[in-house]
Amino acid sequence: MNRTPPLATIAAAIRRERDRLGISSAELARRAGIAKSTLSQLEAGTGNPSVETLWAIAVVAGVPFSTLVEPPAPPVRVVRASQRPAIRSEASPFTSALLAACPPGARRDVHVITSEPGDARASDPHSPGTVEHMVVSSGRWNAGPAGEEVDLDPGDYVTFPADRPHTYRALTADASAVLVMEYR
Amino acid sequence: MNRTPPLATIAAAIRRERDRLGISSAELARRAGIAKSTLSQLEAGTGNPSVETLWAIAVVAGVPFSTLVEPPAPPVRVVRASQRPAIRSEASPFTSALLAACPPGARRDVHVITSEPGDARASDPHSPGTVEHMVVSSGRWNAGPAGEEVDLDPGDYVTFPADRPHTYRALTADASAVLVMEYR
């Protein structure tokens, strides 16, 4: 769930952002309103910056806060249709394994789900911060967090937090959709 | 690009995570290895925590660091097929408007792209932290960051950082794909 050390990551991230801006550390410190000595120590990996200090740097770098504390850059990942976890429910209800099959270590998973009317599937909350993306391939669906379900037509896209109960219900025959689960 | 203030957000996030765990502040402090007086001040919105302190809390809460500093929870968003930015290129090359049409304020956008062999589209880097998701609907594609392109078959899914140059090339006729752009 939680990953690598913070301090070295922060130091690298700051250097990376500064390189991207193409400015000196003195200039970055000036823009951020912090002492260049402070910035020097941060880039050296020394110390334990406060949130305000990091925030000031993130603002002038024009990047979200998380860019400075999360690991470097997301890699290129490919999930082959032939390999990925997919479940065809045919005319039967979704199995509970559909969403439970997500490997906990993975950052994202893709499922192709197919369903028939009446196959309502209620999913328990995933780990905090998990977000799902759903693109309807065919048929009509009703899906979303409990109490906030929306009707979806072919081609529609919906995203919602999945760390709370949520459901997928096919409203027409031969309904299918691509489901992307994004773990954090 | 960068959003709301940090301190109040952090205080709210910590309380929220602690509520979710259903434990007392004393217990959370004990697990995190920090003084409960420190945690008390943080939940009160007083002060300016160090990265290490916040990190310790995030670890025991089982959430990524960004959960504590970024705004609350992602909302449910729906992009209708009839409204969303979509371009059919038919037999002609992608127009440069394809990717440039992404509203800068949006957090995510969805495109349905169709292409024919020879229609290579090179995209300039998006803002830092932007990530793209691509699900192939039909045909074969070659896409990805410059130098790291991969071949994709129908149903394949790929995600990659889009803050660097990247390309999409259809390898077969009637190639189509769903493209999700995620801004940060």
Next chain:
DNA sequence: ACCTGTCGTTCGTCAAGCCGAACTCGAGGA
């Protein structure tokens, strides 16, 4: 009523982050 345990806050001390100034190093110009 009394004791006991837990909760959350407040206070005094200590360590550490942040700051500004001084310093070293190196490149470019007269």
Next chain:
DNA sequence: TCCTCGAGTTCGGCTTGACGAACGACAGGT
């Protein structure tokens, strides 16, 4: 060669976050 300027590091001080202990408030048990 000397001077000047900018980049980056190091050094004292001042401020502030983190800690442990003590405090009042409350609930449950005896």
